Amino acid sequence: MDDMTTTSQHTARMELTVGQVAERFGVTVRTLHHYDAVGLVVPSARTHAGYRLYTDADLARLATVVTYRRLDLPLDEVQDLLDGDGTAEEHLRRRRAVVVSRLGELTELVAAIDRALEREMNDRPATTEDLEELFGDGFGEEYTAEAEERWGDTDAWTQSRERTGRYTKADWAEVKAEAEAVDAGLVAALASGEPPTSERAMDAAEAHRMHIHTRFYDVDAAFHRALADMYVADPRFTRTYEDRAPGLAQ
Amino acid sequence: MDDMTTTSQHTARMELTVGQVAERFGVTVRTLHHYDAVGLVVPSARTHAGYRLYTDADLARLATVVTYRRLDLPLDEVQDLLDGDGTAEEHLRRRRAVVVSRLGELTELVAAIDRALEREMNDRPATTEDLEELFGDGFGEEYTAEAEERWGDTDAWTQSRERTGRYTKADWAEVKAEAEAVDAGLVAALASGEPPTSERAMDAAEAHRMHIHTRFYDVDAAFHRALADMYVADPRFTRTYEDRAPGLAQ
DNA sequence: GCTTGACCCTCACGCGACGTGAGGCACCAC
């Protein structure tokens, strides 16, 4: 009886079930099952109901396994280690070499991804942020909504949308530069005091037409005149061209 | 007929079989089969015998897949990309984040392995190189072989081997320091000119006995005397203790 | 017409280290 009690206490103290072991070592029950299945850590006892019971020796072995697994050694190498095939140092050095080599690969990979991103940024349709960066924050929001409402059902609008949708950030930068050059031409023509029918003014107006034509939607001379009238009628456009705008209406 | 020829030529030029495609893109045939199976790149035609035929469109699609796969994007993300779910930039950025995070883990892992190696070097039985580093190159080779032949079947030898086999590099360093201290004691005792029976000489001899006793194998006073005689008989030992050795024979 | 390679096909298992149920006993407390 005394002996039995002792034994019982002993068992209670020394032999743990999967759940207890799992919690103690910070691994899952499934992992313990797995180690058992592959013969890496086989609990040396079972209850009559088949519950795994881990003795101190089992726990010591498991501790080793867990330690080396934290270093990402493959299970079969851990197996070798426990079986005494080769020293721990050998295995660790091999593992280190593998990991370091992998580190190199990943570093190169990040560089490759960066290069791809770089290309992507230059070849891909620009994002709203890109446009705001180029044209200022007021760009897309309210104005585009209003514009869509006013001209959304016109051919010019559709065509413009289709074309600008494919513009990259680089493209938009070109467009911007071109627009500035065109505006500068118009302003210069006005500043010169020459009449709107002068060659210089005509050239500047034609440059403006071509700008719209090539960059946004087809526009002939007639359409361009209609456009000019509309610009004049809208105070926001005239404000944009601050200096005496009516001269642009040819 | 002319039309047929043209068509035939056309097919020959434009539609490639798996092997040709594989070579062109530097992937394996199996990979193409796989992409077909998962619906990533499904060749749009087959011969009557069931051979896959890749059209230009298929090749273009494949090119995209190969490109992104080189960046290690998972197949399903490449799938999403081709289906237009999300921009390439998004996917690349996500991938970059994953890889960078993995880089961090691996760096930490290397550090962990290094720490483990460090511990290993200090706790593990010393290697032959370690010993040569400590005791000089002449250590193990010829002498150990001869010693093994002479005393290999004695208890002292067995015991010594068993114990020293577990000595770490650090342990050996201690042994070396202790041995030097003991030798210094003996030399000092002799140098003092006191007789071998003097307290000082006795203490030094006892220190020598204890050194052997604790570090290598059990040795009592009688055995120690026998050992001393042997040392004297062997010129190599006397050379080691250069200064008048007979005094050590108590 | 027959053979011989080279090329193609479709299964189907393997890998590494478990995750994740499914279906069913075992144990303890009420």
Place this chain on the structure above:
DNA sequence: GTGGTGCCTCACGTCGCGTGAGGGTCAAGC
């Protein structure tokens, strides 16, 4: 006896193919 928790044993899924096995197809040379 009943409910909750813990344990058990299958067994499939993961990810991107590699690697045969077993068997048709095609163009070329005899």
